[in-house]
Amino acid sequence: MKIVCTKSNLLKSVNIVSKAVSSKTTLPILECFLIEAEDGVIKMTANDLELAIETIVEGEIEEEGVVAIDARIFSEIVRRLPDNDIHISTTENHQMNITCEKAKFDLMGKSGEDFSALPHIEKQNYISMSQYALREIIKQTIFSIADNDNNAVMTGELFEVKDNQFKVVSLDGFRISIRKIELKESYDDISMIVPGKTLNDLTKILSGEMEEEVRIYFTGNHLLFEFGNTKVVSRIIEGEYFKIDQMLSNDYQTKIHVNKKELLNCIERSTLLVKEGDKKPIIMNVTDENMEMKIRSSIGSMNEDIMIKKEGRDIAIAFNQKYLIEAIRVIDDEEIDIYLMNAKAPCIIKDEKESYIYLVLPVNFNPDL
């Protein structure tokens, strides 16, 4: 193999495929990139068997060939080379030579025979949206997946296409996050559970451009995200997702209309008085026009009044700060509506169109505090 590409093109590809390199594995081939120079195209692939990423490297092929190379070392060398053309060649016994200006590196590669190819995906069912939209919808929901494996379904997000709407749901037993976007075209209904790790990695390599498209292809066992020169293939999580519609009620006894930033800052400040391991909730005491926010812990106490608009009954209710903060932080609206039933029932934060719905369970508290 003999190829030439600029440092910036090579580095761009390295940064993308790196996300699918296994960090703890006993199989050395999973720590490698596969570089293929064939049919006029240079492809770089990484595959940790959960997630596979393939991308096309812009460059020139002087001689076709294939090699697998340690991903960490190769990435670090590319990162440190001068900003100029990089020449990569391999010998018959897979020794790789990397030359850039006066710098010359020799590394031992592998044949690439043991490398697991990208799973084949039937390109039938798909939906299309902007890379920006997909990245945002993941960021706005990913925080409420469960971080342990006790229930595999909770470690992923539900992707559902129905009535030309794309819905993403995550939940961890204490809260639910739901986001919806309207799709521009008409697609078949489908629903799948996508691993959280895949989605976290995706947010790092999606471009965030409104004008750039990503297509999501659904098959029985895999999902393919295709955008730019890159393909990301992920396994899906098997199982039935929770029936969340039963958990969401449109009934409420109190509706609060409040400035988002003011509320968020106040709850964030209250966390200063909470030591790790010592759970002290924030208490919201809702009366007409006013919401008193208070906390008392071994460190000290805080109380703060926030102006609100209220419909319905007065109420006192308490929450784990983290759950409220994570939900409120990803809402773009300046003013938000919070719906409450009673001190034991979940609160629901949503907009009128229900493009977002965040449900958070309250915690017990001592009302005499």
Next chain:
Amino acid sequence: MKIVCTKSNLLKSVNIVSKAVSSKTTLPILECFLIEAEDGVIKMTANDLELAIETIVEGEIEEEGVVAIDARIFSEIVRRLPDNDIHISTTENHQMNITCEKAKFDLMGKSGEDFSALPHIEKQNYISMSQYALREIIKQTIFSIADNDNNAVMTGELFEVKDNQFKVVSLDGFRISIRKIELKESYDDISMIVPGKTLNDLTKILSGEMEEEVRIYFTGNHLLFEFGNTKVVSRIIEGEYFKIDQMLSNDYQTKIHVNKKELLNCIERSTLLVKEGDKKPIIMNVTDENMEMKIRSSIGSMNEDIMIKKEGRDIAIAFNQKYLIEAIRVIDDEEIDIYLMNAKAPCIIKDEKESYIYLVLPVNFNPDL
């Protein structure tokens, strides 16, 4: 006590004195700030018994008083408050109330009786320079202090005033760093060993302005750095510093003139082939006009040619990359001179005026590599 100050003024002071708060101590008072509002001045102090910092907080005193307050909690609260006036008051039993806009915090403070006051310094011997100059000279030498306590003297830097020159020296047994600056006025000769931790903390609170002065006062047991509204008092390290003049020779067999950035980039790239714990030096093979830099490790090999100007004999010599990198990185000159004697003797990197001198010991290597 009752004081009012803006968030930005209070935060500035908090950030300065925080450097002298003890992080691991069994004495709770060492984890506190002392806030004193007396004689029209608000002073904030922290003292971990090695290092004490006192600074003046700009603000209004409505009622005089003193309180000691947990530094971590107080800092975090100040950081998170809205950008507005902060009102701080204390009760007789040292409860502190912090109010800013609608936010109200109550914390338990202490009387401040147990707080160790700043050591008293006789303001006699001192030198003066710009905060920028002091910060730079520390940064340009601090990396070669020893990081373990086997030899206390090596964990500090020598500050020496002689013939109106200020000289800073650090060494760790493998290398020596020396920087000198000319002082504008005439001062008494003095020499002291200053703890490395003090100096590291100082670089973070010195302003870096050419126009802003810092005065260093020397006494028997302490050093006082005075700048702006801030005083930093450090203990000194007792003992005799090494006689470094004997280690520096003006003799050489080979002199190399080389582009600093090219050399630095090359050595930095060579570190990619060095695994942690597996020490592989970089070999410099100096001939006329050319220096071949090479390394061979279990990961792979690198070699690179650098154009140089040479006086004297050809030589092959090997170094620990880290020692060369740290010295070369802090030199501002575009071109540097390296003086060599033989493959077993230290190399010296210095400018003509000897405003900087960096000495690095070579390591053994296999010349047949």
